[in-house]
Amino acid sequence: MARPAEIVCDALVIGGGAAGVSAAVExxxxxxxxxxxxxxxxxxxxxxxxPSGTTATTSARGRRQWLRLTAGLAHFAIAPRLRHVFLGxxxxxxxxxxxxxxxxxxxxxxxxxxxxxxxxxxxxxRPGWQLDGVMTAxxxxxxxxxxxxxxxxxxxxxxxxPLNIALAADLVRLGRPPVALVEAGDPAKNLGAALRIAxxxxxxxxxxxxxxxxxxxxxxxLRGATVTAIERDGARLAVxxxxxxxxxxxxxxxxxALHDGIRPNDFGLPAVSIGEPIVVRAGDCRxxxxxxxxxxxxxxxxxxxxxxxxxxxxxxxxxxxxxxxRAQALLAELFRPVREHDGLRHLPDETVLCRCEGRTVGExxxxxxxxxxxxxxxxxxxxxxGMGVCQGRFCADAVGEIALAARxxxxxxxxxxxxxxxxxxxxxxxxxxDESRGE
Amino acid sequence: xxxxxxxxxxxxxxxxAGESIASALLRAGERDLGADGAGARxxxxxxxxxxxxxxxxxxxxxxxxCLTPASDGLKVDPVEAVHG
Ligand SMILES: Cc1cc2nc3c(=O)[nH]c(=O)nc-3n(C[C@H](O)[C@H](O)[C@H](O)COP(=O)(O)OP(=O)(O)OC[C@H]3O[C@@H](n4cnc5c(N)ncnc54)[C@H](O)[C@@H]3O)c2cc1C
Ligand code: FES
Numbered sequence: 273m274a275r276p277a278e279i280v281c282d283a284l285v286i287g288g289g290a291a292g293v294s295a296a297v298e299x300x301x302x303x304x305x306x307x308x309x310x311x312x313x314x315x316x317x318x319x320x321x322x323p324s325g326t327t328a329t330t331s332a333r334g335r336r337q338w339l340r341l342t343a344g345l346a347h348f349a350i351a352p353r354l355r356h357v358f359l360g361x362x363x364x365x366x367x368x369x370x371x372x373x374x375x376x377x378x379x380x381x382x383x384x385x386x387x388x389x390x391x392x393x394x395x396x397x398r399p400g401w402q403l404d405g406v407m408t409a410x411x412x413x414x415x416x417x418x419x420x421x422x423x424x425x426x427x428x429x430x431x432x433x434p435l436n437i438a439l440a441a442d443l444v445r446l447g448r449p450p451v452a453l454v455e456a457g458d459p460a461k462n463l464g465a466a467l468r469i470a471x472x473x474x475x476x477x478x479x480x481x482x483x484x485x486x487x488x489x490x491x492x493x494l495r496g497a498t499v500t501a502i503e504r505d506g507a508r509l510a511v512x513x514x515x516x517x518x519x520x521x522x523x524x525x526x527x528x529a530l531h532d533g534i535r536p537n538d539f540g541l542p543a544v545s546i547g548e549p550i551v552v553r554a555g556d557c558r559x560x561x562x563x564x565x566x567x568x569x570x571x572x573x574x575x576x577x578x579x580x581x582x583x584x585x586x587x588x589x590x591x592x593x594x595x596x597x598r599a600q601a602l603l604a605e606l607f608r609p610v611r612e613h614d615g616l617r618h619l620p621d622e623t624v625l626c627r628c629e630g631r632t633v634g635e636x637x638x639x640x641x642x643x644x645x646x647x648x649x650x651x652x653x654x655x656x657x658g659m660g661v662c663q664g665r666f667c668a669d670a671v672g673e674i675a676l677a678a679r680x681x682x683x684x685x686x687x688x689x690x691x692x693x694x695x696x697x698x699x700x701x702x703x704x705x706d707e708s709r710g711e
Numbered sequence: 712x713x714x715x716x717x718x719x720x721x722x723x724x725x726x727x728a729g730e731s732i733a734s735a736l737l738r739a740g741e742r743d744l745g746a747d748g749a750g751a752r753x754x755x756x757x758x759x760x761x762x763x764x765x766x767x768x769x770x771x772x773x774x775x776x777c778l779t780p781a782s783d784g785l786k787v788d789p790v791e792a793v794h795g
Contacts, residue, residue, distance in 0.1 A: 311760055313780045314729075318759070357760075357778075372774065392761045404742040404754035411758030414777070415734050419727060423737040537761060627764060630751050661763035666756075 277378060281305045283577060284367050284382035286358040289317020290341065290563055291555020292388035294570030295577075297344030299386075302578050306348075307380060309356040309369050315342070318390055318410065318556070319563045321417050331478060337567060361385070361542040365549045384550035384577045387541050388570065391534040391556035392665050395431070397616070397633070400502030401530060402624045405509055409439045409531030422448040425526025428511050430454035430499045432532045433607050434479060439529060440491060441482035449489035451525050454513055456532075457607035458495040465606040472599045474564075496610035500618075502528055516610050533604075534560050539663045550580045565596030615677025616670060625674070626667045628660020633674060640678040651675060715783030726781035733758070733765050733776035744776065745789025753790065766790050 281304075285296045288310030296308045314321070320338040345352070359368040359377070367380035393408045395401065409429060416422055422443060429436050429443075429450045440453045459466065469475055486493065496516035503510045509528055514520045536557045545551040554573035555566040572590040579586030621634025639655050640646065648671075651657050657671045658664030664671070716723045717732070719741060726735035733755045736744070744753035744767055756762045760778045767776045768788045776787070 311778055355778075355780075372779070375772065390759075392759070393757065402752070404744075404752065407755055408757050411756055411777070414758035415737060418730050418734045419738065421738075423734075424740060627756070627762065628751060629749065661766075662761065665761050 278366070279307060279369075279378055279380045281307045281380065281382050282581070283307070283384045283386060284309065284380050285386045285388060286367075287317065287388035287390060287555070287557070288312070288315035288352055288354075289388060289390050289555060290320060290337065290566040291390075291557075291570040291573070292317070292386065293341045293345060294567045295386045295388060295554050295574045296350055296570075297341065297348060298571045298574035299577065300344075300348035300350055302574070304578070304581075306350055307382070308345075308350055308352040309358055309380075310352055310354050311357040311372075313354055315352055315354070317566075319566075321414065333474065334563060337563070341567070358387075358389070360540065361549065361551075367549075383548050383581060384552070385542065386552055386554055386570075386573050386577060387557060388554040388573075389537045389541065389557045391560050392537045392539075393531050394533040394535050394669065395530050395666055396532045397619060397623055397625050397667070397670050398499055398502065398530070399620055399623045400504075400509075402627050402630070403502060403504060403509065405526060406502055406528045406530065409436055409529040410534075412527070412529040413439050413442065416442055416446060420446070422446050423527065426451045426524070427527045427529060428452050428454070428509075428523060428525040429529045429531075430511070430513075431530050432456040432609055433534075434603055435534070436529075436531050437479065437482045437486060439531070441485040444485045444489040444491070449486070449491045450529075452492045452494055452513075452523050453486060454494045454497050454499055455607075456496070456498050456609035456611070458516075458610050459606045460495060462606050462608065465602055469599075469602045469606060472602070475599055475603070498609075498611070499528070499530070535669070536560060537665070539665050539668075546580055546585070550577060552576050552580075559597070561593060561596040561600060565593055565600075568592035568596070616674050617677055619674075625670060626657055626660055628662050629656055631655065631657055636671065636674055637678060640675055646679070648672065648675060715781075717781055717783065717785035717787055719787050720789070724781075724787075730781050731777050732767065732769065732779050732781045732785070732787055735781045736776065746791045748790065 283299045283304050283306050285292045285308045288308060296306050299306045355372040357370040359370055361367055367382055367385060369378045369380060371378050393410050395408055427450045429440050440450050443450050497513050499511055500514045501512040508524050508526055511523050511528060512520060538557055542551050552573045554570045568590050572588045576586050576588050619633045623633040625631055625633050625636060636657060652659060658668045714727045716725045724735050724739050737755060742754055747753055753764055753766055756764045758777045760775050765776045766773050768790050769779055770786050773790055
């Protein structure tokens with residue numbers, strides 16, 4: 273029987289980006305009672321986050337997509353639950369949402385969950401990446417979108433992939449060109465991939481606009497180059513950069529934005545399930561497919577839920593999803609780092625690996641060098657790698673890579689990432705008696 | 712919601728409508744968010760609630776400063792000062 277505090281619905285969609293919103297609309301279209309939970313104070317996700325300032329940083333096509341999606345929400349009268357953080361599924365199969373506005377946890381009885389929590393950026397560890405003033409490119413972009421301006425100081429953008437170029441172009445637009453854009457790949461040289469990307473007109477157009485803007489602002493675009501260290505120098509940051517021939521230079525700045533790609537934000541989520549509560553994933557948290565893929569994948573996820581609820585299995589096919597998968601593969605080829613990947617062997621021992629607990633590369637290597645056979649489980653439990661509050665989101669891949677490079681005999685498999693509680697929940701919120709949690 | 716100011720370590724920080732606590736702090740040049748209970752430094756990093764490195768105490772409860780909208784009169788402090 274439903275407790276008074278319980279929210280009862282057919283489907284709970286988690287995440288208010290393009291994938292979550294499109295899934296919610298599609299489920300409502302089929303007549304299902306839908307709840308949409310988003311942790312932020314507004315919908316939009318990584319791409320459509322609405323700026324409170326005046327600059328619109330998305331393309332015209334992007335804005336049309338968001339208008340279409342929000343019109344769908346209005347049409348089916350879906351009122352999103354904002355500032356509701358999804359915590360997990362309890363042992364009774366109830367979804368738990370931390371209502372940050374009210375300061376209490378709500379339970380949701382849903383027959384199906386669509387998890388659309390997006391991506392996290394991949395940030396390779398580098399000496400000094402734990403300093404304040406160093407942030408992810410997406411983190412910086414979020415600040416630009418929130419305020420329509422860049423935080424004070426000179427900014428250096430470094431890493432790998434197209435999103436850094438988009439960020440640099442945004443900075444130029446705001447009158448704050450970065451002091452340098454450091455790129456591990458050399459997209460200007462990968463002609464083959466560039467030509468094939470031309471078959472995705474939207475992609476090439478956007479990239480060309482970004483590049484032109486950055487170039488005209490006089491930002492040095494250092495290709496085939498990597499940041500080898502970030503150090504504090506008085507109140508500023510000194511960034512050491514190595515080019516493809518091993519030559520090095522230092523550039524000073526006040527802030528460094530790092531970004532080496534994106535990967536699904538699939539940490540601490542309930543397992544996919546075809547039995548009730550049904551759990552499916554949609555958008556970047558299932559597979560990183562970009563903004564167009566996200567909308568299509570949300571619709572595909574909704575159809576899968578409907579099929580499962582009616583007792584039929586559905587093989588998820590969506591032509592747009594396959595198309596965007598090809599586009600992503602081409603982008604990866606275009607931006608392939610110039611230098612061979614070395615399993616992070618180049619990192620000095622003192623490099624912080626786990627940002628949450630300050631554990632270093634040297635500590636991991638020492639553990640792996642011990643005489644006893646060791647598995648990733650020990651690395652995690654005894655070394656406390658991947659045990660911090662970020663649940664390994666920013667170290668698990670690097671830990672696995674360093675471990676395998678040092679000990680090829682190591683039991684393979686990812687560092688498990690199923691530990692929760694996921695997020696800070698106030699004890700008061702958890703302890704709030706049911707009666708006071710009424711709708 | 713319109714702009715206003717909140718208290719950070721007891722000093723007023725002004726913010727704009729729609730801005731998070733983290734964003735307002737960074738614009739004010741406040742990057743070091745103190746230490747967590749275990750002594751690790753806290754600072755803004757991912758902006759999306761994923762790294763948990765930007766935790767602060769907001770009116771006594773711990774929350775990600777990047778996800779929490781700034782609002783008038785909030786009392787924001789480093790985690791250590793409240794829960795040390
Ligand atoms: C930094 C960055 C820059 C990008 N730039 C571009 C670009 O220029 N062009 C392009 O085509 N694509 C870009 N992308 C990719 C594009 O943003 C994504 O493909 C698209 O946004 C995916 O949509 P989604 O709905 O799957 O995820 P998202 O848009 O990421 O939405 C996920 C939503 O889930 C919410 N959420 C997460 N966890 C929880 C939780 N526990 N409880 C409640 N809510 C939660 C988040 O707050 C977010 O609103 C970028 C991605 C990133 C990360
Ligand atoms: S900056 Fe990463 S959780 Fe707030």
